[in-house]
Amino acid sequence: MRIAVARETRDGETRVAMVPELVGKLTALGYDVCVEPGAGGGALFTDEEYAEAGAEPDPRALEDSDVVVSVQPLSVDAIRRLRAGATTVSFLPGDQAPDEVANLRDCGVTSFGMEFVPRISRAQSMDALSSQALVAGYRCAIVAAGLLRRFFPLNMTAAGTVQPAEVVVLGAGVAGLQAIATAKRLGAVVRAYDVRAAAAEEIRSMGAKAIDLELETLEGTGGYAREMTEDRAARQRDLLAPYIANADALITTAAVPGRQAPLLVTAAMVEQMKPGSVVVDLAAESGGNVEGSIAGSIATVGNAQVWGGRNVPSQMPGPASRLYAQNVVNILTLMTATGEAAVPGTFAPDFDDEIVDSSCITKDGAIHHEPTRASLE
Numbered sequence: 520m521r522i523a524v525a526r527e528t529r530d531g532e533t534r535v536a537m538v539p540e541l542v543g544k545l546t547a548l549g550y551d552v553c554v555e556p557g558a559g560g561g562a563l564f565t566d567e568e569y570a571e572a573g574a575e576p577d578p579r580a581l582e583d584s585d586v587v588v589s590v591q592p593l594s595v596d597a598i599r600r601l602r603a604g605a606t607t608v609s610f611l612p613g614d615q616a617p618d619e620v621a622n623l624r625d626c627g628v629t630s631f632g633m634e635f636v637p638r639i640s641r642a643q644s645m646d647a648l649s650s651q652a653l654v655a656g657y658r659c660a661i662v663a664a665g666l667l668r669r670f671f672p673l674n675m676t677a678a679g680t681v682q683p684a685e686v687v688v689l690g691a692g693v694a695g696l697q698a699i700a701t702a703k704r705l706g707a708v709v710r711a712y713d714v715r716a717a718a719a720e721e722i723r724s725m726g727a728k729a730i731d732l733e734l735e736t737l738e739g740t741g742g743y744a745r746e747m748t749e750d751r752a753a754r755q756r757d758l759l760a761p762y763i764a765n766a767d768a769l770i771t772t773a774a775v776p777g778r779q780a781p782l783l784v785t786a787a788m789v790e791q792m793k794p795g796s797v798v799v800d801l802a803a804e805s806g807g808n809v810e811g812s813i814a815g816s817i818a819t820v821g822n823a824q825v826w827g828g829r830n831v832p833s834q835m836p837g838p839a840s841r842l843y844a845q846n847v848v849n850i851l852t853l854m855t856a857t858g859e860a861a862v863p864g865t866f867a868p869d870f871d872d873e874i875v876d877s878s879c880i881t882k883d884g885a886i887h888h889e890p891t892r893a894s895l896e
């Protein structure tokens with residue numbers, strides 16, 4: 520069977536779902552692989568590199584393949600070009616791509632959403648949310664260091680001592696922990712806060728100081744956080760205000776699944792920061808952790824520059840694509856028929872498998888994924 524690598528068409532998307540280095544993993548499973556010409560351009564991979572790796576550049580890749588892999592959901596136009604019975608693998612958020620999901624359903628396409636791979640141990644190697652959050656968290660710390668017009672590390676020189684920057688990180692999930700680790704490596708003094716009890720130990724294991732606000736913790740299901748009440752949110756903001764006023768750089772990465780990002784920092788809190796301070800809000804696209812942040816631009820609030828993240832993994836398209844492609848290879852491997860009788864390169868997802876079932880969005884002309892169906896129908 521044939522797997523196509525789609526050329527991304529969304530504005531600002533520079534990643535690609537398969538990198539030349541990993542094409543051999545798919546051909547070794549017995550698949551033919553092709554790419555839409557120019558698919559790797561945003562991530563600096565050429566058609567020649569794909570061809571050398573065994574993936575044929577083909578303008579009819581979408582029409583003539585059984586499985587199409589992409590980062591963003593395929594456009595409605597691309598979906599209508601797929602052959603009957605085709606499968607797609609991509610991120611596929613129903614709330615942000617309702618037309619795409621409806622078209623996948625109506626065209627009889629079987630589609631899988633990478634963000635719905637369950638976060639169980641067996642699926643860790645397919646966890647694209649984590650791989651992309653890792654890239655985003657690193658990038659946030661680098662952006663903060665780049666915007667700040669002072670050193671992150673302590674410098675002891677013959678001309679005197681320069682004190683290290685104070686960095687505060689709010690939200691210590693995958694992205695936050697990576698931001699902490701990166702800021703620490705650059706030598707900053709890092710303090711961090713998260714509403715989950717387990718996060719304090721993880722923050723300390725990265726060498727940062729865990730901020731203890733002595734508030735009740737908010738554990739949800741599956742290792743995620745629970746939403747705050749407005750009263751809890753207000754108390755958290757009051758208690759965090761002095762830490763933020765003292766920070767040279769503030770990095771926010773807080774999220775609650777299925778909800779708008781929680782507002783952790785008001786404009787009044789940012790206004791208390793010192794001249795030259797920097798705020799990096801990774802959650803700007805999903806509502807913002809910081810009042811006044813704008814996704815994709817730098818706003819000025821009080822004395823601070825407030826940087827709002829927009830498709831942050833796309834700012835490091837090479838490594839982000841490499842990690843995403845490995846997630847895709849791993850999920851396609853799971854969905855490939857095995858056993859002595861199996862014909863190599865046969866795509867045969869087993870819907871009794873929790874990973875396959877949970878990540879399937881559309882199948883047999885219907886929306887298979889219950890939360891997506893509930894949000895759209």
Ligand code: NAD
Pocket residue numbers: 637638639640642643646648649652689690691692693694695712713714715718741742743744745747772773774775776781783
């Ligand atoms: P996420 O992107 O949903 O949220 C980011 C962080 O924001 C979380 O740590 C959350 O607790 C925090 N947060 C939410 N509301 C907050 C608030 N009001 N104030 C401060 N912080 C707030 O989370 P994520 O990074 O995807 O992962 C969260 C959890 O999932 C972690 O426990 C992580 O270890 C776990 N996880 C498990 C697996 C796996 O088992 N395969 C994979 C990845 C992550």
